[in-house]
Amino acid sequence: MERLQKVIAQSGMTSRRKAEQLITEGKVFVNGKKITELGTKVDLHQDEVVVNGIPIEKEAPVYFLLYKPAGVISAASDDRGRKVVTDYIETDKRIFPIGRLDSDTSGLLLLTNDGEFANLLMHPKYKVYKTYIAKVEGVPLRETVKKLERGIRLEDGKTAPAKVKVIRSDIKKGTSIVEISIREGRNRQVRRMFEAVGHPVLKLKREQYGALTLKGLNAGEYRELKPHEVKRLRELVVT
Missing domain, CATH: 3.30.70.1560 (Alpha-L RNA-binding motif)
Incomplete structure (x- = not known):
């Protein structure tokens, strides 16, 4: 069982703070019941959670390191049909980039389906070089x-x-x-x-x-992060 706002954030739908706001505004339903209390805990394997009319599903978290080529958009999709970073990664998960690199900038970019993890790394108070x-x-x-x-x-x-x-x-x-x-x-x-x-x-x-590099990768190639690499990134933003 996990707190409802954490589950929503981990889905990648929004940040935890925004999830808390949606809950207090009565825009979140669990098993058809409107939830407005922040202390509510749920189990996505058993409970149906709907946010703003959109059901969320529990996915195992995945973490990728991509060597982004220049000329590629740092987004999960593009309404102008341009090449985006998710085009390079084979996965059935709904991943998105953590932060962004300009289209004309190449190099290391992280992607995940773990919204809470992404929000931690992008928060301005944390110091990841x-x-x-x-x-x-x-x-x-x-x-x-x-x-x-x-x-x-x-x-x-x-x-x-x-x-x-x-x-x-x-x-x-x-x-x-x-x-x-x-x-x-x-x-x-x-x-x-x-x-x-x-x-x-x-x-x-x-x-x-952080400690992650492009070693062993060419432009357009990617790899999954190792568990200890994910752990180290978490340690950088919670210590």
């Missing part, structure tokens, strides 16, 4: 690197401290390869940070998420 490799215009000076590390003031506020390292620069071509690790997930954040310091991104790839 994501590491990117960026090819940028120009050669960043040491002071520019320090600015990025301290945080850049963007239109939606100052970014949190980052870890930044210039891997190499090509003076003749006027480009550099820079590694940057951030703990936030704002829209196009890495690109906007480099743009703000005068080094527009030419190419961007997410190499690492």
